[in-house]
Every structure is written in structure tokens, then in C-alpha cells.
Amino acid sequence: MVSIKEVRKRLPQELQDSLYENFEPGIVDKIFYGMAYEKLTTLRVNTLKYDILSLINFLKENNIKFDRVKWYRDALIIKNADERDIEKFSIYKEGYIYLQNLSSMIPPLILEPKEGDKVLDIAAAPGSKTTQMAAMMNNKGFILANEVDKIRAERLKYNLNLQGVKIAEVRIGKGEKIGEEYPEYFDRVLLDVPCSGEGIINVSEPKTYRGWSLKEVEKLSRLQKKLFESGYKALKPNGIMVYSTCTLNKKENEEVINWALDNFNIKILSIEKFDSNFLNGLTKGLNEELKKCIRVIPNQIYEGFFVCKIQKKD
Numbered sequence: 001m002v003s004i005k006e007v008r009k010r011l012p013q014e015l016q017d018s019l020y021e022n023f024e025p026g027i028v029d030k031i032f033y034g035m036a037y038e039k040l041t042t043l044r045v046n047t048l049k050y051d052i053l054s055l056i057n058f059l060k061e062n063n064i065k066f067d068r069v070k071w072y073r074d075a076l077i078i079k080n081a082d083e084r085d086i087e088k089f090s091i092y093k094e095g096y097i098y099l100q101n102l103s104s105m106i107p108p109l110i111l112e113p114k115e116g117d118k119v120l121d122i123a124a125a126p127g128s129k130t131t132q133m134a135a136m137m138n139n140k141g142f143i144l145a146n147e148v149d150k151i152r153a154e155r156l157k158y159n160l161n162l163q164g165v166k167i168a169e170v171r172i173g174k175g176e177k178i179g180e181e182y183p184e185y186f187d188r189v190l191l192d193v194p195c196s197g198e199g200i201i202n203v204s205e206p207k208t209y210r211g212w213s214l215k216e217v218e219k220l221s222r223l224q225k226k227l228f229e230s231g232y233k234a235l236k237p238n239g240i241m242v243y244s245t246c247t248l249n250k251k252e253n254e255e256v257i258n259w260a261l262d263n264f265n266i267k268i269l270s271i272e273k274f275d276s277n278f279l280n281g282l283t284k285g286l287n288e289e290l291k292k293c294i295r296v297i298p299n300q301i302y303e304g305f306f307v308c309k310i311q312k313k314d
């Protein structure tokens with residue numbers, strides 16, 4: 001782990017200023033610590049092919065130590081092996097498990113897709129959440145897994161195939177167009193949108209923050225609003241959508257939802273804060289309802305994340 005002093009030296013000043021603008025100093029310190037730690041490996045059992053008890057037996061036989069996750073029976077925190085060690089096992093190679101950060105498992109759990117649902121995953125690659133949702137749906141129903149980037153879409157197809165997902169169709173194109181193509185078609189929509197990635201910054205890896213700039217944040221916020229509008233149009237009345245990002249700033253999170261509250265017929269639904277590491281959404285100068293969203297502060301097991309659950313009114 002690098003020191004906090006080193007974090008302050010390495011992170012762009014504008015990014016540090018933006019964090020201090022949004023959060024109390026104690027929270028900013030926590031975020032800096034989160035950016036300094038190496039993450040523990042976490043994974044999800046793929047219930048389309050395997051089950052948690054068999055996985056636990058397998059790990060014990062192979063001297064892999066782990067902790068359970070109190071809010072998700074299918075997830076484990078690995079204590080004495082990194083991703084490369086896990087990738088050597090047949091259970092990885094055959095798609096029995098999926099390496100995924102705990103925070104990334106939250107949006108599908110909040111969206112709660114059910115067997116038979118029609119689900120839109122508007123920005124799907126590499127497919128962490130598409131594969132999780134297909135497992136939650138027991139491979140029954142339909143998922144339109146959209147991705148604009150052709151190379152990332154190939155990775156998505158590979159992962160869907162490896163994980164035994166039968167109900168997902170991959171669409172390669174701009175998510176912004178789907179609302180017009182599929183008006184009021186989907187029961188649930190996942191908007192896991194492209195973002196500036198502040199929640200996945202690791203100060204030891206400059207590539208995780210080199211591309212960050214306020215200009216980029218503004219640009220992404222415009223794209224996020226377009227994707228929101230498209231997802232809203234594609235959602236059935238009374239349908240549920242989840243908006244999520246792996247970034248921490250207000251512009252790409254609360255301000256997008258605040259704009260949506262002003263422009264669409266929606267309401268925000270409460271999310272249970274099942275870990276003390278989650279904060280309520282920020283409301284200063286914004287709609288009070290935004291407190292129902294959650295923000296995950298990065299640490300050794302969690303990436304920084306923002307999640308908001310929304311219902312389209314009739």
C-alpha cells in the first residue's frame with residue numbers, strides 16, 4: 001500500500017479538489033485509503049453451472065482461504081490468492097465462477113431481474129452484470145446486451161458463452177438508439193453507464209487515473225443523460241431501472257438523476273444500505289429524494305460505486 005502523502009502527490013489536483021467539494025475531509029481520507037490499497041480478489045459463483053457449497057469444498061481442498069459476504073450467498077472474498085492464481089483453476093477456465101468486484105454485484109441485485117423478464121443491459125461489456133443477471137433469471141427470459149465497442153463486444157460474447165448464458169442477444173451499437181428501437185419493451189433496464197472511473201483508481205497504476213479530467217467528466221455526464229433517456233424510453237410503464245457508475249463525483253451521479261427527475265415521469269426507490277461502508281446520495285442543492293441512492297466508498301474489498309433504483313411511473 002502506498003502512503004496517503006503519496007496519493008496526494010500523484011492524483012490530479014483537480015480530482016482532489018472535486019472530492020473535497022463533494023465530501024467531508026474524513027470521507028476524502030477514506031477514499032484516498034481506498035485508492036491506495038491493493039484490492040482483495042472477490043468472485044461470484046455461476047449458479048448456471050455450479051453452486052456455492054461445491055465451490056467452498058473445492059477451495060478448501062485447494063487451501064484457498066476465503067470469507068463469505070453477508071449480503072450475497074453466491075459471493076466470496078479470497079484471502080490468500082490473487083486473480084492470477086484463481087485463473088489457473090479449471091473452475092475458472094470452465095466458467096463455474098466469475099471474478100468480479102463486490103460493488104459490481106450490487107446493481108443486478110438491486111434491479112432483481114426475474115425468470116421470464118425482458119431486460120436491457122445498455123452498456124454490457126465485458127458482461128459481469130449480464131452474466132450475473134442471466135444466472136439470477138435461471139437462463140429464462142431475454143436480455144438485450146448492448147455494447148458500442150466491437151472489441152469489447154467480442155469479450156462480452158466470449159464471457160456469455162463461457163458462463164453458459166443462453167438468453168442474451170448481443171447488440172453492437174450506440175445505447176442512445178435503443179429507446180427508439182424498443183419503445184416500452186423492457187421490464188427492467190440496467191444503465192451501468194460509461195464513467196470517469198474514480199471508484200476504480202489504484203494510485204499504483206497511473207493508467208487508472210491518467211485519462212481523468214473535469215472536461216471528460218462533463219462529456220461523460222452528457223452521454224450518461226442520453227443513455228438515461230434511451231433506457232427510460234425502452235422501459236415499460238411501472239418498470240424498474242438501475243443507474244450505476246464506478247465513479248464518485250456528483251456530476252456523473254446525482255446530477256444526472258436530478259436532471260432525470262426534472263425531465264421524466266419517474267420516482268426514486270429506496271435501497272437498503274446492507275453495509276456500513278455505503279453512504280446516502282448527496283442532496284446539497286438537489287432533489288431531497290436523491291438521498292435514496294447509495295454510494296460505496298472504495299476500500300480493500302469494494303470499488304467506489306454509485307447505485308440508484310428508479311421506477312417509471314404509469
Ligand SMILES: C[S@@+](CC[C@H](N)C(=O)[O-])C[C@H]1O[C@@H](n2cnc3c(N)ncnc32)[C@H](O)[C@@H]1O
Nearest residue numbers: 123124125126127128129148149174175192194
Ligand atoms: C462501465 S462499462 C460496463 C461494464 C459492464 N456493465 C459490466 O458489468 O461488465 C461501460 C461500457 O459502456 C460502453 N459504452 C461507451 N459508450 C457507449 C454507448 N454510447 N453506448 C453503449 N455502450 C457504450 C463502453 O465501451 C464500456 O464497455
